[in-house]
Amino acid sequence: MIEKIHLSILREISRIGSLTAAANKLSLTQSALSHSMKKLERQHNINLWLKDGRNIRLTEAGSYLLEQANRLLPQFERIDETLRQFANNEKGSLGVGMECHPCYQWLLKVVQPFLAQSPGVDIDVKQRFQFGGMAALFNYDIDLLITPDPIQKERIVFEPVFPYELVLVVSQQNPLAAMTAIQPLQLTDQTLLTYPVETARLDIFQQFLLPAQCMPKLHKTLEATDIILQMVAANRGVAAMPKWLALEYANTLPITVIRLGDSGIHKHIYVGYRKQEKLNKHIQTFITLAKSSGEALAVAD
Amino acid sequence: MIEKIHLSILREISRIGSLTAAANKLSLTQSALSHSMKKLERQHNINLWLKDGRNIRLTEAGSYLLEQANRLLPQFERIDETLRQFANNEKGSLGVGMECHPCYQWLLKVVQPFLAQSPGVDIDVKQRFQFGGMAALFNYDIDLLITPDPIQKERIVFEPVFPYELVLVVSQQNPLAAMTAIQPLQLTDQTLLTYPVETARLDIFQQFLLPAQCMPKLHKTLEATDIILQMVAANRGVAAMPKWLALEYANTLPITVIRLGDSGIHKHIYVGYRKQEKLNKHIQTFITLAKSSGEALAVAD
DNA sequence: ATTAATAAATGAATAATACTCATTAGTGAA
DNA sequence: TTCACTAATGAGTATTATTCATTTATTAAT
Numbered sequence: 001m002i003e004k005i006h007l008s009i010l011r012e013i014s015r016i017g018s019l020t021a022a023a024n025k026l027s028l029t030q031s032a033l034s035h036s037m038k039k040l041e042r043q044h045n046i047n048l049w050l051k052d053g054r055n056i057r058l059t060e061a062g063s064y065l066l067e068q069a070n071r072l073l074p075q076f077e078r079i080d081e082t083l084r085q086f087a088n089n090e091k092g093s094l095g096v097g098m099e100c101h102p103c104y105q106w107l108l109k110v111v112q113p114f115l116a117q118s119p120g121v122d123i124d125v126k127q128r129f130q131f132g133g134m135a136a137l138f139n140y141d142i143d144l145l146i147t148p149d150p151i152q153k154e155r156i157v158f159e160p161v162f163p164y165e166l167v168l169v170v171s172q173q174n175p176l177a178a179m180t181a182i183q184p185l186q187l188t189d190q191t192l193l194t195y196p197v198e199t200a201r202l203d204i205f206q207q208f209l210l211p212a213q214c215m216p217k218l219h220k221t222l223e224a225t226d227i228i229l230q231m232v233a234a235n236r237g238v239a240a241m242p243k244w245l246a247l248e249y250a251n252t253l254p255i256t257v258i259r260l261g262d263s264g265i266h267k268h269i270y271v272g273y274r275k276q277e278k279l280n281k282h283i284q285t286f287i288t289l290a291k292s293s294g295e296a297l298a299v300a301d
Numbered sequence: 302m303i304e305k306i307h308l309s310i311l312r313e314i315s316r317i318g319s320l321t322a323a324a325n326k327l328s329l330t331q332s333a334l335s336h337s338m339k340k341l342e343r344q345h346n347i348n349l350w351l352k353d354g355r356n357i358r359l360t361e362a363g364s365y366l367l368e369q370a371n372r373l374l375p376q377f378e379r380i381d382e383t384l385r386q387f388a389n390n391e392k393g394s395l396g397v398g399m400e401c402h403p404c405y406q407w408l409l410k411v412v413q414p415f416l417a418q419s420p421g422v423d424i425d426v427k428q429r430f431q432f433g434g435m436a437a438l439f440n441y442d443i444d445l446l447i448t449p450d451p452i453q454k455e456r457i458v459f460e461p462v463f464p465y466e467l468v469l470v471v472s473q474q475n476p477l478a479a480m481t482a483i484q485p486l487q488l489t490d491q492t493l494l495t496y497p498v499e500t501a502r503l504d505i506f507q508q509f510l511l512p513a514q515c516m517p518k519l520h521k522t523l524e525a526t527d528i529i530l531q532m533v534a535a536n537r538g539v540a541a542m543p544k545w546l547a548l549e550y551a552n553t554l555p556i557t558v559i560r561l562g563d564s565g566i567h568k569h570i571y572v573g574y575r576k577q578e579k580l581n582k583h584i585q586t587f588i589t590l591a592k593s594s595g596e597a598l599a600v601a602d
Numbered sequence: 603a604t605t606a607a608t609a610a611a612t613g614a615a616t617a618a619t620a621c622t623c624a625t626t627a628g629t630g631a632a
Numbered sequence: 633t634t635c636a637c638t639a640a641t642g643a644g645t646a647t648t649a650t651t652c653a654t655t656t657a658t659t660a661a662t
Contacts, residue, residue, distance in 0.1 A: 001381045004305055020609060032650050034611060039649095044381075045388040050577065054609045054658050057441065060394065061387040068380050072373065079369050080302050080345075086362040087346040093361065140358065276351065320639060333621050335640060340620095355629050355638050605662075610655100617650070626641075632634085 004076060006040050007069035009033050010048065013056065014066050085120055089281035093122040096286075099133040099147035101195040102225060102245050103269055106162060107146060109293045114286055121282055137272060144286060145272040149201070155275045159287055160268035162294035164242040166203055167264070171235035172254040181259040184212035191237035192216035193228045203267065204240035208260050229253055242267075269294075305377060307341050308370035310334050311349065314357060315367050386421055390582035394423040397587075398443035400434040400450070402496040403526060403546050404570055407463060408447060410594045415587055422583055438573060445587060446573040450502070456576045460588055461569035463595035465543040467504055468565070472536035473555040482560040485513035492538035493517035494529045504568065505541035509561050530554055543568075570595075 012022035013033075020030040041048055048062035058066060085091035094114075098104055104127070111123055129136045133145045137156060150158035168187075170176045176186065187209065199205040209215060220237060222228045228239050229246070233253040246257045271290055273283050313323035314334075324331045342349055349363035359367060386392035395415075399405055405428070412424055430437045434446040438457060451459035469488075471477045477487065488510065500506040500520075510516060521538060523529045529540050530547070534554040547558045572591055574584050 002377060002384065018609065019611095028649095029651055030610070031612085031652075035649075038611080044384045046384055051610065051657080056610080060392075061384060064383065064387070065380070068376075072376065075369075075373060076303060079366070082365065083303065083345045083347055083362060086365070091361075091365075319637095321637085329620095330622055331639070332623075332641085336620075339640080352628080352639065357639080603662100605660100607658100607660075609658080611657095612655075613653090615650105615652080618648085620645105620647075620649105622645075623643090624641105625643105627639085629636100629638080631636080 001043060002040065002065075004073070005036065007065070007073055009037060010062065010066050011069040011073060013049075014058070014069075017055065019056065090118070090120040092120065092282055093124055094144060094282050094286060095142035096123055096125045097129065097133045097136050097142035097145045098125060098127045099129075099145065099149070100269070101197075102242050103146050103148070105225065105245055105248075106242075106269060106293070110286065110290050113289050113293075117289070118282065118285060134272075137274065143273060143277070143280075144283060146269060147272065148203075148267050148269055150270040150272060156272050157275050157278065158270040158272040161271050161287060161290035162269040163266065164244055164269065165264050165266050166207075166240055166260060167243040167246060167257040168204075168238055168240055168260055169229065169232050169246045169255050169257055170238045171233055172256055173235045174238065174256075176238070176258060177256045179258055181262055181264075183261065184209050184214040187216050187238070188214050189217050191218040191220060193220050193222055193231055193237040193239040195228075196221035196223060202240075203265060204260070207265050208240075229255060302344060303341065303366075305374070306337065308366070308374055310338060311363065311367050312370040312374060314350075315359070318356065320357065391419070392421040393583055394425055395445060395583050395587060396443035397424055397426045398430065398434045398437050398446045399426065399428045400430075400446065400448035401570070402498075403543050404447050404449070406526065406546055406549075407543075407570060407594070411587065411591050414590050414594075418590070419583065419586060435573075438575065444574060444578070444581075445584060447570060448573065449504075449568050449570055451571040451573060457573050458576050458579065459571040459573040462572050462588060462591035463570040464567065465545055465570065466565050466567050467508075467541055467561060468544040468547060468558040469505075469539055469541055469561055470530065470533050470547045470556050470558055471539045472534055473557055474536045475539065475557075477539070477559060478557040480559050482563055482565075484562065485510050485515040488517050488539070489515050490518050492519040492521060494521050494523055494532055494538040494540040496529075497522035497524060503541075504566060505561070508566050509541075530556065 008026065009022060012025050013019060016022050016025060019033050023030045023033045026033070037048060046061045047059045048065060049056045049058045051057075082091060096107065096111075098107065104125075107125065111125075114123065115121075126136070126142055129141070133142070133147060134151055134153065134156065136142045137145045147158075152158075168176075168182055176182060176190075179186075192204070194202055194204070218237075222231065225241070225245070228241075229249050230253070231237050232239050233255050240260065243257055246255065249255060250257070269290075271287050273280075277283055309327065310323060313326050314320060317323050317326060320334050321331045324334045327334070338349060347362045348360045349366060350357045350359045352358075383392060397408065397412075399408065405426075408426065412426075415422075415424065427437070427443055430442070434443070434448060435452055435454065435457065437443045438446045448459075453459075469477075469483055477483060477491075480487075493505070495503055495505070519538075523532065526542070526546070529542075530550050531554070532538050533540050534556050541561065544558055547556065550556060551558070570591075572588055574581075578584055
């Protein structure tokens with residue numbers, strides 16, 4: 001029943017003091033304002049104001065409505081402003097899903113410049129999915145999926161953003177430390193430390209050990225990258241992880257990296273998103289930053 | 302830019318899940334809703350939703366706007382409800398001005414039933430006026446003026462609501478206590494206690510003493526009715542006040558009332574209001590209650 | 603007192619726009 | 633494939649808001 005325009009008219013009248021002046025301010029005629037408010041008064045069977053000489057005096061109902069106008073109209077103005085921000089992609093949030101443990105370290109390198117570049121946009125990182133990362137992407141639980149193992153699916157696009165080599169990390173005390181490359185058989189008397197995920201998702205098994213029908217002496221799982229590397233440094237086991245990640249710790253821990261096989265295991269981190277959101281500026285910004293982070297690390301390599 | 306209708310449409314869509322269903326609920330066509338929202342989207346250069354199969358999925362901007370809808374629309378509904386209350390005179394406030402001290406005691410007898418009868422209406426009592434009660438009534442500082450001395454003025458109406466007799470109150474120890482009526486001369490050796498207002502506004506002077514060119518031995522002023530009567534009871538002076546008011550204290554204090562002159566001084570309390578508000582229900586309610594309170598006291602007299 | 607000036611209300615005409623109708627296009631189920 | 637369902641779209645219509653012209657009321661000025 002009551003509309004924004006009524007509140008606007010009332011507020012303008014109270015600011016300027018007369019219908020005629022308010023009409024000019026609102027780029028309307030005095031008549032329009034009069035009609036509009038009279039209609040409201042008729043519909044509600046109230047008086048908003050009484051003529052007091054040639055001026056207007058608000059009734060109680062009018063004063064009440066003016067109060068509401070002064071309260072609500074700024075909120076509408078705020079909404080318009082926020083919508084403008086959405087239009088300029090200054091506003092929003094990006095749900096980022098992660099399907100690989102070491103990706104997290106890399107993600108941090110992308111998130112920081114992203115947040116700096118898009119002050120209005122929040123990033124929300126999720127690592128646990130009830131039905132897997134792809135389902136989360138489909139269900140709009142997340143907007144981006146970061147994974148080293150893309151699955152080609154209708155409506156989902158994956159872009160490689162970061163190439164890396166999966167290497168073996170060993171303690172400098174470990175006899176293997178002297179080698180530049182290692183063969184599957186040489187791992188059969190080692191303790192292998194991995195993240196706690198199915199072996200089917202561990203490349204060291206899928207692409208290295210299993211093809212050669214080898215298994216490590218022992219397989220232990222640990223959540224945290226830091227702890228895994230501490231264990232490695234203490235020569236309590238060996239681990240497979242991205243070379244760039246291991247090298248970041250190599251300065252502070254007595255560890256060495258060794259190529260897996262003769263040519264090494266080369267992988268990519270992929271960023272997946274819903275095909276229809278190809279034009280989403282946040283997603284493109286993220287991917288651009290992701291790729292440049294990869295290049296920066298590749299140079300440092 | 303953004304209007305109530307947009308919020309309503311969005312809220313209805315989110316409740317029911319489809320444009321078509323929402324359109325029916327809003328007594329519009331699917332086309333109307335589509336056009337309306339598309340226009341908004343064009344104007345703001347945003348997408349509020351994306352088609353997801355045959356359903357609709359809100360974008361971030363859409364979700365944001367829905368949040369705002371769920372927040373703001375109830376407020377509009379509240380306003381409509383309050384306006385309805387104003388229409389039914391269930392809502393409002395009455396500014397009551399007082400120009401006589403003893404009126405306050407009487408006012409309390411009117412306010413209580415008024416508040417009970419009009420639960421939505423507040424009463425605000427004012428006793429001090431920068432330019433007098435009439436000016437306050439003119440300036441809309443108050444809506445009602447309670448006074449024993451009405452001034453006939455354009456646009457202001459006064460109605461007598463409560464007749465009373467002004468009597469002299471004396472201690473039972475006072476020799477005058479035996480009398481049923483008193484003459485001005487008999488006050489010349491008494492201490493007169495009054496409220497602290499100009500003698501021009503005190504009837505005991507204007508209508509009793511001054512016409513007979515008499516003055517009391519002493520004239521002291523006191524703010525509070527209770528204290529005045531305590532002083533009278535202690536025979537430290539005599540006072541003039543409405544008979545009904547003095548009688549209310551006669552049970553608990555050793556005081557007696559005496560008629561002023563042979564026929565007594567008979568007055569009325571008047572209620573004044575702006576002529577144009579003759580139809581204001583609150584004002585009429587107040588006056589009706591005021592008159593009936595007068596009748597009740599008259600019977601008890 | 604009369605006149606001029608100012609402001610709001612009102613009625614009729616018009617301009618603006620919101621809405622409907624008819625149709626198209628896309629999706630999911632049988 | 634067809635059918636059922638939903639949203640988008642364009643054109644025409646209907647509705648509504650707005651303007652214009654006038655009236656009424658009040659205040660200030662002559």
